[in-house]
Amino acid sequence: MEREVPLLNSPRVSSLSTDRKGETIMGTEKERVILSKYIPEVGSHTEAIDGKDYLITNDAMYTFYQRTKGEFSPFFLALRDEKKLLGCKCSKCGLVRVPPFLTHCPDCNFAPTDLVEVQQVGVMNSTPPITYFATSLFQDMAPYGRGRVIFRGAETAMSVNLFTTTGILVPGIIAKGTEVKLIFRDNRIGEMRDVFCVSTAELSPEQIKKNGLQESEVDWESPTEPGLPEPSDEDVPVYRKALGEIKSIIEEMNRNERARKDIAGWKRDILVKTRGGQFTIFINDGDIRIDEFEPPSPDFVMVCEDPWTLLDGLAYRGAITDSVINKKLWISKNMEFNTIFKLDRMARSVARSRKT
Amino acid sequence: MSKRVGIVGAGVTPFKGTWREKTYYELSQMAAREAVKDAQIDINDVDAAFYGIYNDIFERTAIPDHAIHGLLGMQDKFGIRITNGGATGAYTMSAAHAYLAAGRFKMALVLGVEKATDCFDFSSMSATPEVIKSIGWSGDSFFEQGIGWSASDSYAEVVLGYMDEHPGDLKPEITAQISAQLSQQVRSNPYAQRQFDQVTPEEVLNSRLVVYPFKELEICVYTEGAAAVIFAEEETAKAISKTSGKPVIWITGVGEANEHSFAGKKQKNMSRIMSDYYASRRAYEMAGIKDPTKSIEIIELHDAFVHQLEITMAEFGLVPLGRADSLIEENLMTPGGKYVVNPCGGLIYCGHAVGASNIMSAWSARNELIKRKLNTALVHGTGSTVAQFTACLILEHG
Numbered sequence: 001m002e003r004e005v006p007l008l009n010s011p012r013v014s015s016l017s018t019d020r021k022g023e024t025i026m027g028t029e030k031e032r033v034i035l036s037k038y039i040p041e042v043g044s045h046t047e048a049i050d051g052k053d054y055l056i057t058n059d060a061m062y063t064f065y066q067r068t069k070g071e072f073s074p075f076f077l078a079l080r081d082e083k084k085l086l087g088c089k090c091s092k093c094g095l096v097r098v099p100p101f102l103t104h105c106p107d108c109n110f111a112p113t114d115l116v117e118v119q120q121v122g123v124m125n126s127t128p129p130i131t132y133f134a135t136s137l138f139q140d141m142a143p144y145g146r147g148r149v150i151f152r153g154a155e156t157a158m159s160v161n162l163f164t165t166t167g168i169l170v171p172g173i174i175a176k177g178t179e180v181k182l183i184f185r186d187n188r189i190g191e192m193r194d195v196f197c198v199s200t201a202e203l204s205p206e207q208i209k210k211n212g213l214q215e216s217e218v219d220w221e222s223p224t225e226p227g228l229p230e231p232s233d234e235d236v237p238v239y240r241k242a243l244g245e246i247k248s249i250i251e252e253m254n255r256n257e258r259a260r261k262d263i264a265g266w267k268r269d270i271l272v273k274t275r276g277g278q279f280t281i282f283i284n285d286g287d288i289r290i291d292e293f294e295p296p297s298p299d300f301v302m303v304c305e306d307p308w309t310l311l312d313g314l315a316y317r318g319a320i321t322d323s324v325i326n327k328k329l330w331i332s333k334n335m336e337f338n339t340i341f342k343l344d345r346m347a348r349s350v351a352r353s354r355k356t
Numbered sequence: 357m358s359k360r361v362g363i364v365g366a367g368v369t370p371f372k373g374t375w376r377e378k379t380y381y382e383l384s385q386m387a388a389r390e391a392v393k394d395a396q397i398d399i400n401d402v403d404a405a406f407y408g409i410y411n412d413i414f415e416r417t418a419i420p421d422h423a424i425h426g427l428l429g430m431q432d433k434f435g436i437r438i439t440n441g442g443a444t445g446a447y448t449m450s451a452a453h454a455y456l457a458a459g460r461f462k463m464a465l466v467l468g469v470e471k472a473t474d475c476f477d478f479s480s481m482s483a484t485p486e487v488i489k490s491i492g493w494s495g496d497s498f499f500e501q502g503i504g505w506s507a508s509d510s511y512a513e514v515v516l517g518y519m520d521e522h523p524g525d526l527k528p529e530i531t532a533q534i535s536a537q538l539s540q541q542v543r544s545n546p547y548a549q550r551q552f553d554q555v556t557p558e559e560v561l562n563s564r565l566v567v568y569p570f571k572e573l574e575i576c577v578y579t580e581g582a583a584a585v586i587f588a589e590e591e592t593a594k595a596i597s598k599t600s601g602k603p604v605i606w607i608t609g610v611g612e613a614n615e616h617s618f619a620g621k622k623q624k625n626m627s628r629i630m631s632d633y634y635a636s637r638r639a640y641e642m643a644g645i646k647d648p649t650k651s652i653e654i655i656e657l658h659d660a661f662v663h664q665l666e667i668t669m670a671e672f673g674l675v676p677l678g679r680a681d682s683l684i685e686e687n688l689m690t691p692g693g694k695y696v697v698n699p700c701g702g703l704i705y706c707g708h709a710v711g712a713s714n715i716m717s718a719w720s721a722r723n724e725l726i727k728r729k730l731n732t733a734l735v736h737g738t739g740s741t742v743a744q745f746t747a748c749l750i751l752e753h754g
Contacts (some may be wrong), residue, residue: 052377072498126626129509132566135491135506146500
């Protein structure tokens with residue numbers, strides 16, 4: 001049995017733990033460096049182009065490693081075992097580099113360096129990017145920040161993941177000069193994912209001061225579904241009108257070959273709750289349809305107080321992704337950004353087809 | 357004394373999102389056939405081959421050039437592969453130029469090819485997440501790969517670093533306008549992946565965030581295809597030109613620079629693309645260009661991202677740092693403006709078949725110099741983490 005990690009919409013759970021799908025935590029034999037969902041079955045199929053069949057086979061190019069960490073071992077062992085952050089100091093120019101990625105300083109004709117400990121609070125070297133559409137390895141972790149921090153006592157910047165305790169990381173929470181704190185994961189194996197940073201503005205003075213602060217010592221905002229107000233007399237007609245338009249767009253998507261291709265092989269039941277009513281979007285391997293029937297166990301829930309928020313996205317008048325980022329639309333699982341991307345993609349496909 | 361080197365032939369395959377009906381073997385040969393035909397030479401007259409292929413994982417083999425050497429008719433001749441991230445194509449041309457300028461060969465085939473979208477993510481049943489994962493293996497494997505490094509987020513670091521220093525530049529409405537303009541320019545490129553994908557600035561602004569601050573319609577697309585150019589030393593080039601009737605486009609300047617991949621004191625300055633700065637200055641110096649704003653007319657720029665296009669133009673010295681938006685606001689690159697930037701649609705609309713992209717750019721720059729009867733073009737390639745690598749070439753209409 002492989003460890004198939006439950007995916008919940010909590011930074012602590014989904015962003016900080018479930019992304020570790022490639023890990024092998026010592027002492028457990030069940031975990032694998034590659035999860036089964038990434039591994040295709042042996043097989044082949046053909047695709048027809050201009051009346052000719054072309055063959056395509058399922059394949060992989062894989063190599064397993066026992067990766068040696070060599071001269072970086074003290075750095076990673078300090079993270080794993082002592083919850084310390086090390087750098088290296090040049091014996092000649094005194095420059096302190098974190099991480100200690102060299103043993104001799106190239107600026108001083110390869111003068112030797114010595115390992116030194118630096119503090120676990122630092123500032124952002126520049127404003128960090130935020131990844132919303134991740135590679136297949138990191139889809140469960142998105143959205144995540146990755147930026148460079150100059151820790152106190154260091155003069156170079158170290159790449160770290162950046163999260164917020166307040167939900168989805170959005171632009172503006174962390175920028176150039178923002179003070180951040182290094183947080184250690186509870187389970188560490190000696191790699192860069194053993195640590196990440198959050199803004200010190202989200203921590204108590206005691207937490208900021210503490211060396212080796214762990215993720216379980218930090219309060220993470222729970223992913224609670226936002227409540228909707230009771231519908232007013234105007235809300236229901238607004239909902240009915242929006243629903244009619246959404247239905248019409250979904251039907252157009254279903255007729256559009258390009259859009260159907262966007263959801264090939266994808267299956268999701270999405271319960272959509274709005275102020276005036278709720279409905280379900282069913283995606284099933286190229287098919288998309290809508291119904292006011294509520295499935296017993298939807299794959300995820302989407303809440304948007306105003307149904308026009310979703311309608312605008314589906315109609316290619318703005319991205320649904322952006323509505324999630326801007327908190328106009330809430331989804332119950334971060335990993336379902338993937339499905340949101342597909343809906344955005346379908347909207348674009350229909351718009352492109354209309355032009356041509 | 358080094359020899360003059362010129363381009364005497366060029367050809368590209370159609371750039372497509374996927375080529376189900378061709379392998380990279382056939383794509384390579386298609387481009388080579390076109391280039392040889394364009395130069396009106398026999399492949400047997402070519403002395404050496406230079407291959408620009410970025411990523412072993414895309415081609416699913418660790419020495420992707422070994423198989424194509426023989427099928428290109430280069431058996432028993434010199435062959436070398438160059439791989440330098442996104443700048444692979446530009447560096448491949450730089451290497452070929454150096455060998456010919458040194459007198460080692462009279463004529464060389466420079467071929468770039470990439471077959472990226474065979475990579476497929478079976479968990480999301482789509483290619484893109486696996487393509488960008490494959491590129492993700494290019495990041496630092498000890499400190500950055502494991503925390504989600506990607507090509508987009510590393511370039512976004514540079515763009516955001518620039519915006520920290522110049523908060524009024526790279527305005528969203530300007531990047532949207534540039535993307536929309538490129539989508540119009542691509543109309544005249546029949547080889548482009550997105551020849552008929554014209555977008556409005558509003559559509560660009562409304563497209564989804566992929567990696568902050570990049571929106572979907574501000575990012576290059578993954579492409580499969582090949583591009584080839586034939587380089588020849590001066591006497592050979594002139595003889596070929598006589599036969600083909602096409603002018604030699606001389607490579608008068610070449611410059612390269614690779615920055616540090618870690619940031620901080622004495623390392624990478626995240627607000628600059630110093631590789632673009634140094635590479636362009638070295639190319640200008642070799643070409644004898646004192647003031648690029650007076651000499652450079654066509655720029656085929658590796659636009660991995662629209663924001664980076666703007667910064668790169670500033671690093672080239674063609675607009676001031678902090679005022680890159682003047683490209684649009686002062687009509688410097690709008691139709692009829694001072695600079696012709698990415699007439700082929702660039703990598704965002706023509707497509708980014710990584711090893712082939714910069715060679716496609718050289719193909720386009722050569723065509724445009726001849727067609728527009730202009731004198732000087734700059735061809736550029738950028739790549740690796742945080743825009744670390746750059747190679748630039750100056751092309752002149754002799």
